Amino acid sequence: MRCPHLPDGFDFTDPDLLQDRVPHPEFALMRETAPVWWCTQPPNISGFGDEGYWVVTRHADVKYVSTHPELFSSNTNTAVIRFNETISRDQIDVQKLIMLNMDPPEHTRVRQIVQRGFTPRAVRSLEAALRSRARSIVETALASADTDGSFDFVTNIAVELPLQAIAELIGVPQDDRSKIFDWSNKMAAYDDPEYAITEEVGAEAAMEIVAYSMNLAAARKECPAQDIVTQLVAAEGEGNLSSDEFGFFVILLAVAGNETTRNAISHGMHAFLTHPEQWELYKRERPKTTAEEIVRWATPVVSFQRTATQDVELGGQRIRKGERVGLFYSSANNDPEVFDAPETFDITRDPNPHLGFGGGGPHFCLGKSLAVMEIDLIFNAVADVLPDLRLLEDPRRLRSAWLNGIKQLQVTTAAES
Numbered sequence: 001m002r003c004p005h006l007p008d009g010f011d012f013t014d015p016d017l018l019q020d021r022v023p024h025p026e027f028a029l030m031r032e033t034a035p036v037w038w039c040t041q042p043p044n045i046s047g048f049g050d051e052g053y054w055v056v057t058r059h060a061d062v063k064y065v066s067t068h069p070e071l072f073s074s075n076t077n078t079a080v081i082r083f084n085e086t087i088s089r090d091q092i093d094v095q096k097l098i099m100l101n102m103d104p105p106e107h108t109r110v111r112q113i114v115q116r117g118f119t120p121r122a123v124r125s126l127e128a129a130l131r132s133r134a135r136s137i138v139e140t141a142l143a144s145a146d147t148d149g150s151f152d153f154v155t156n157i158a159v160e161l162p163l164q165a166i167a168e169l170i171g172v173p174q175d176d177r178s179k180i181f182d183w184s185n186k187m188a189a190y191d192d193p194e195y196a197i198t199e200e201v202g203a204e205a206a207m208e209i210v211a212y213s214m215n216l217a218a219a220r221k222e223c224p225a226q227d228i229v230t231q232l233v234a235a236e237g238e239g240n241l242s243s244d245e246f247g248f249f250v251i252l253l254a255v256a257g258n259e260t261t262r263n264a265i266s267h268g269m270h271a272f273l274t275h276p277e278q279w280e281l282y283k284r285e286r287p288k289t290t291a292e293e294i295v296r297w298a299t300p301v302v303s304f305q306r307t308a309t310q311d312v313e314l315g316g317q318r319i320r321k322g323e324r325v326g327l328f329y330s331s332a333n334n335d336p337e338v339f340d341a342p343e344t345f346d347i348t349r350d351p352n353p354h355l356g357f358g359g360g361g362p363h364f365c366l367g368k369s370l371a372v373m374e375i376d377l378i379f380n381a382v383a384d385v386l387p388d389l390r391l392l393e394d395p396r397r398l399r400s401a402w403l404n405g406i407k408q409l410q411v412t413t414a415a416e417s
């Protein structure tokens with residue numbers, strides 16, 4: 001069905017569109033007039049379906065699809081983690097080794113194993129180390145600001161903590177961290193031509209991470225230590241990940257836990273700087289509800305995908321077996337059926353049933369508590385060290401088909417003259 005109000009072929013995955021803005025007015029129109037809509041435009045996300053795809057915009061429908069994996073499979077390229085065919089080893093279909101692209105029961109098996117590394121206790125055990133990292137990242141940004149007090153918040157602050165958190169979590173030795181950071185950044189950046197990184201370089205970096213992680217896994221099997229790698233690959237008596245599976249799990253962490261949290265932090269800072277009353281409130285009261293509202297407001301992952309496993313009815317439409325379905329979290333998180341004044345950035349919003357971490361099904365974000373902790377730690381540090389930060393210019397946005405990202409956010413510590 002054509003949306004009566006949008007140009008035929010309007011594409012919500014168009015990187016040019018997402019570089020400019022999140023299409024909130026169009027999402028609002030869709031939620032009201034055509035909440036499940038067949039977009040005829042071949043999408044800009046590889047594997048999203050060559051003929052077109054279903055755009056799902058209402059909170060209730062995104063949740064329904066996410067919680068019914070038997071009707072909507074994750075098996076075919078759920079997210080945009082691409083590998084170059086010529087680089088992939090032994091013709092393995094590497095996509096299938098990533099848990100985001102698995103269905104139960106295979107997904108259930110892997111998820112049960114990797115969950116061991118994300119228990120509340122495991123995440124809490126990182127808190128002290130990450131708290132002091134957050135503080136030193138912000139202090140270093142202040143120390144290295146230009147003489148006029150200006151610096152880029154993204155590269156100096158937002159990029160650092162998510163990388164450190166993943167390295168801390170999997171126990172990457174300090175000396176190896178810069179390599180992992182370099183590979184992760186190359187992998188995340190090839191969507192954006194301005195970085196001048198080709199898809200080949202991104203794919204090569206991904207394979208470097210897999211090889212590095214497999215070696216780490218093999219070393220821990222040989223010589224167990226007190227870390228998550230050991231718990232996942234070498235624990236006795238329970239299911240374990242193979243070295244291959246561990247390698248691809250680290251890739252997923254490098255993509256899923258890195259760019260997402262970076263963008264939540266950058267958008268959060270931008271939201272504070274453009275809503276000074278919320279920043280004042282934050283500095284005074286540090287509400288525990290802040291991080292969730294930042295994730296709702298930013299919705300760093302605009303959309304993920306599923307494939308219908310059978311003919312199925314959704315939002316009054318007949319979706320046929322094999323058709324691709326796009327879950328638009330950005331739209332769901334602004335659905336007025338669920339949120340009072342969704343266009344208001346309100347760090348005390350409670351309850352806040354946003355879908356920024358997914359629609360609550362089996363793939364619900366594994367790193368949610370870690371992400372929330374990172375966001376809390378970084379804004380606590382910014383509020384303590386840089387309470388009077390000011391925005392210097394509009395942010396430069398990331399050019400991407402599926403991420404709502406900020407590439408550059410120029411700020412200053414100098415008082416307004």
Ligand code: HEM
Binds near residue numbers: 367371
């Ligand atoms: C899955 C968002 C941070 C690890 C997901 C999904 C979303 C998401 C939308 C898919 C959910 C679904 O399909 O139902 C975010 C956002 C983050 C964030 C917005 C930051 C603000 C992290 C962090 C980690 C992480 C810090 C780990 C270090 C994962 C993993 C999955 C996942 C492993 C796949 C889970 C599965 O397939 O079972 N995330 N994420 N994420 N996330 Fe996150």
